[in-house]
Amino acid sequence: xxxxxxxxxxxxxxxxxxxxxxxxxxxxxxxxxxxxxxxxxxxxxxxxxxxxxxxxxxxxxxxxxxxxxxxxxxxxxxxxxxxxxxxxxxxxxxxxxxxxxxxxxxxxxxxxxxxx
Amino acid sequence: xxxxxxxxxxxxxxxxxxxxxxxxxxxxxxxxxxxxxxxxxxxxxxxxxxxxxxxxxxxxxxxxxxxxxxxxxxxxxxxxxxxxxxxxxxxxxxxxxxxxxxxxxxxxxxxxxxxxx
Numbered sequence: 027x028x029x030x031x032x033x034x035x036x037x038x039x040x041x042x043x044x045x046x047x048x049x050x051x052x053x054x055x056x057x058x059x060x061x062x063x064x065x066x067x068x069x070x071x072x073x074x075x076x077x078x079x080x081x082x083x084x085x086x087x088x089x090x091x092x093x094x095x096x097x098x099x100x101x102x103x104x105x106x107x108x109x110x111x112x113x114x115x116x117x118x119x120x121x122x123x124x125x126x127x128x129x130x131x132x133x134x135x136x137x138x139x140x141x142x
Numbered sequence: 143x144x145x146x147x148x149x150x151x152x153x154x155x156x157x158x159x160x161x162x163x164x165x166x167x168x169x170x171x172x173x174x175x176x177x178x179x180x181x182x183x184x185x186x187x188x189x190x191x192x193x194x195x196x197x198x199x200x201x202x203x204x205x206x207x208x209x210x211x212x213x214x215x216x217x218x219x220x221x222x223x224x225x226x227x228x229x230x231x232x233x234x235x236x237x238x239x240x241x242x243x244x245x246x247x248x249x250x251x252x253x254x255x256x257x258x259x
Contacts (some may be wrong), residue, residue: 032184058246060247062250069146069233069250069251069252069253070185070233070248071250072247072248072249075246075247077246116184116185118248120246128173129190129198130175130187130248131187132177132184133184135184135185
C-alpha cells in the first residue's frame with residue numbers, strides 16, 4: 027500500500043539557517059511526488075513537484091527537493107530560512123487509480139518554527 | 143481564473159444538526175477530492191469524485207457522511223447529525239481529468255472550518 031512518512035513532527039530553525047525536511051514514501055512504481063505548504067488558517071499551496079527527469083527539482087520561495095529512488099526519499103531543502111517560512115509542510119505521493127484518475131497520499135506534516 | 147472556492151469558510155453547528163460544505167473546483171477541473179484535517183494531525187483522505195460519480199470513498203465514515211459532485215454545480219460534503227468529533231477543517235482539492243495538462247497536481251481550496259458545539 028502507498029504511504030508517506032514525515033518523521034519530524036516539529037522542527038525549529040534560526041532565521042538564515044539551512045533547512046531540510048524529510049519525507050519517505052512507499053510505492054511500487056515511480057511515484058509523482060509533491061511538497062505543499064500550509065500557512066495558519068489557509069489551504070495548501072504547491073511548493074514543487076517531481077514527475078520524472080532531473081532528480082533535483084526547484085520550487086517556489088527558494089525551495090528545492092531531491093528524489094532519491096534508492097532511499098525512497100524526497101527531502102525538501104532551503105539554504106537560508108526566512109521568518110515567513112514558518113508553516114506546516116506536507117509531503118505527498120500521487121499514484122494511479124485504475125484508469126480513472128490519480129489518488130494522492132499525504133504525510134502527517136512537519137511544523138516549522140523559525141526563531142530570530 | 144478563480145481557484146478552488148470553498149464555502150462557508152467557517153460553520154458552527156450544534157450537535158445533531160446537519161452541515162453542508164460546498165466546493166467549486168477550478169474551472170475545467172472534473173476531479174474533486176475532500177480531505178479532513180484535525181488539530182495536530184495531517185490530511186486524511188475522505189473521498190474522490192468525478193462529475194456524477196464517486197471514484198473512491200474509502201476514507202469516508204460509513205455513517206452520517208456523504209458527498210456528491212453533480213453535473214451542474216459545486217461538490218457538496220454533507221455531514222448529518224454532527225457530533226463534536228466532526229469539528230475539523232475540511233479541504234477540497236481539484237484536478238483536471240487524467241491525461242490533461244496538470245492532471246497530476248492538486249489545487250486546494252482555503253478550507254471550511256466546522257465547529258460543533
